Amino acid sequence: MPVAPLPAGWVAEYKDAELAREFRAAPLGPHSPRLQRLLVVMRNRPVAGKPVFVVGDDGRSWLAQIPEHFGEPLAVRGGPYPAPPGPQEEIEAFAIRWRTLFGEELPS
C-alpha cells in the first residue's frame, strides 16, 4: 500500500534489530524509552495499512489491515484465532508495522 516514506534520518535512528528483538521478547511491555518512541512513530503513520485486531461476538479474533480507502474491505492477515489477541498476535501486528515502515521483514 502506498505510504509516505519515512525520512532517511528516521530510518537510521529506528531500523534497529535490537528494537525488534526487544519487542519480540516483551510485546506487551515494559518497553525501553527508545522502543516506546518507535511505537509512537509507528502508530502515528498514515492509517492505510495499519494492523488492527477484530474480535467477534463469539470470542474469536483476527489480525487485519486497514485498506487504502475508507469503506473498502479490511484485509485479513491472520486468524481466526480461538481467543482474543495476545502477545503472539501483537508480534504479528508489529511485523506488519515494521514491514510498512522499513520495507523489510521483522528481524528475528
Place this chain on the structure above:
Amino acid sequence: MSALPVKRLLAYCDPWSARPGETIGLHVSSDGPYELSIVRMTGGAAAGGAPIVVDHPAAGRYDGTARPLPCGSYGEVDGVPGWPGEGDFGIDLFVMPTLPRLGRPQTIASGPGFWLGLDGDGRFAATTGHAPGAAGAAVVVSAVEPHEGRWYRVELRVSPARGSARLSVTSHAAPLDRAAVDEGTGAFPAAAGGTLRFGATAAGDRVIDHLNGRLAAPRCLDAEGEPVVRWDLAERLDQAAVPGHGPAAATLRFVNTPVRAVPGPDWDGSAHSPVADPAHYDAVHLHDDDLEDALWPHDAEIAIPAGLRSGFHAAVLRTADEETVVPFFVRPAVGEGAAVTLLASTATYLAYANMRTNTDSTLSEYVRTMTLNVIFTTIAQRYDLGPSLYDSHRDGSPCFVVSRRRPLLTVTTAGPVWSWKADLDVVGWLEHAGIDYDVLTEEDLHREGPAALAECRCVIAPTHSEYWSTSMWDAISAFVEGGGRLMNLGGNAFYWRVSHPPDRPWLMECRRAESGARFTAAPPGTYHHQYGGELGGLWRRIGRTPQSMIGVGMTGQGWDDGTPYHFNPCAGEARAAFLVDGIDLAVPFGAHGAFGFGGGAAGGEIDRADPALGTPEHALVLASSGPHSAYYYLAPEETLFANDAIPGEVAPHLRADLVFFETRGGGAVFSTGSIAWSESLATDGYDNDVARMTTNAVRRMADPEPFPVPAD
C-alpha cells in the same frame, strides 16, 4: 466484503422520544426473521443491571427484510418547464472536484438525454444518456485536467439536430488559469421535460454516480445560450429546497443534505459567513457518503402506553446469531413529571454515532494495537452508514451534518465507553438509590425550550453532555437562573455548539472552528452554520464559557487510568455539609472505578474551575484531581503553543474540579468535571464515597427548599 464478522441486523427508532399516547417507529433491515422485545434499561455494565422486559404488543416475531442505505447527496429538479425543448440547449455552472480520481464516473449534472461529469479517470466529460462506462465512451472529454480543491467554470452546449456537444472548461484559479473548448459528436435526443439532477444520475429507480465536490451557480441555457433558470445556492440555507429564477423557474431540491454555507468560486476571504456576503457563499458541497434518511419503512410501531414509566428504553432485536439494541426514550405524561429529570445526551449520542476514526484517523490508536468489535468492523467497511461528526467524508472534508434517521451502530450496549452506554451507569445509580426520576432528551429540550423543564426541579446531565444548541443553552440557563438545580455528573460538558434545521429535527450540525479537542477542523470560510447562520465551534470561543454555566470547563483528556480527588479546605464549610455527609475528608475521594478508565473517579475527559473563564466567585471548589499521568494532555484551547508543560504529570491545571455553587433564584449547581465519575458509582454495590456524595446531592437538589446565596 471480507470474511470478518459484520452486523446484518440494523435498525433505528424515529422519533427518539415519546410520551404515553405517542408512537415510535422501529425501522429495520434484516436478511432473515428476528424476534423483537421492548425493555426498560436499569443500569450499565458496571452495575450489572438487567433490562426489564416490557409487556408490549409490538413484541414478537418479524419476517425481516434486507434494505439498502441510499447514501450520497445531490440536487434534483422535477422538470424545467419547456427545457431542453426541441432545439439546442446548454447547462453551465462552477465545479470544484474534491475527489476527482475515484475510479468511477462522478456526475456534475444529468438530465434528459445528457450526462456531464468526471469520467473514471477524473476528466471532465459529457455524453448522451448515462455516464461513460455505463453506456460507452464519452462523446467529449476536456483537455483541462482537474485538480482537487480548485474551481472550474464548466459549460456544456448540446445540439441534438447536429448530434454534437461542446464542452468548455476554464480554471477559475488565477494565476493558474487554463481553458479548453472541446467538441464531440453523439446522438443526443431532443426531448423536453424529465428530471434534472446535479451531483448524481439515475439508473432505473436507483440514483448513482454521486459527485464528491462543490457546485455553484447552476443555470440551464436555451438555444441562444441565455439562462432559462438559475439557482442561487446562497438562498434558504436551512432548507432542502432552493427556488429557481428565470422564465422557466423550477425548484431545486437537495437530497441527503449536502453541506451548504460553504465558500463559492468568488470567495476571497473578505467575508466569512453567508450573512456577511451571500455572493461568496453560493455553493454546495456534495458527498457520496451523505445520508439524511435511510427511508426504511417501519417494521413496528411502538405505542407508548399510559402508565409506562419514563426512562431509558430499547428495542431489542435478535436473530439466531445476532442481537441489536436500539435505544429510545420514554417521557412522562404531561403533568406527571418527577422532581428529578435525567437529560439524555442525545446530541452527544448522535455526534459520535457511527464514528469511523478507529480505522480512518491516525489519532485513534493509543498504547496497544486497535481492537475492533463487530460494530466497528461493520462501520469500517460500510461508508453508506454515513459518517459521524468526528469524521471526514471520503473526500477528506469534515462532516458537518449528521442524521439520526439511519442505523446508529455505536449507540448501543456494545458501543464505546462514553455516550449512551456510559449513561446507563447513571441510570443504574438512580434506580439503586430509589430516586424518582424521569427522562428528557436534549432534542426535546432544543425544541421545547424552557417549557420542557416546567415540571422539573433538578436536571441531571450525565456522563458527557458535550453538544449544546443555543436553544438548549438558553433553556437550561433560564432554568438555573429561575431556581432550578443542575447536576453535571460528567466531563467535557457544554463544549461544542450545534444547530438543528427548524423543519428536520433529525439533523444536527456542528462546525469545529479554529480550536478545541477534535479529529477534524472546519476549513477557512466554513465557520458559520447553515442552520441559523451562527458561528460554530467551542462555546468558550463564542462568548459563553462552560465555567459560567456549570462552574467547570474542559481542560484536558487522556486514555490512561484516572486519579482520585483530594478535598480542599472549603469542603468543610457549612454550605457543603449536605454533600460531604458521611464522607471522610481526610482521605483521597473516589479512589476506585475499574470498569472503564480505572484508577479513580477523575478521568477520561476532565474539566476544571477558573474564575477568569466564568466560574462564579462564590463557587466552592470542593476537591481536585491529579497529578494525572503523562498520557493526559491539555486541550488545545488551554495552551497557546506546544510546550513541555502539556502532559498531565507536569500541568497542575490539568485536573477535574468538584464544584458547587448556589444561584440567585434559590437554585444550585453541582459539577464533577469528569467523564469517569459515573463508572465509579457502582463500585461495591453502590456503597462507596462517589455514590454517597451523588445521592447526597440529588436528594438536596430535589428538595424545594431554596438554596441561600452566600453573603458577599
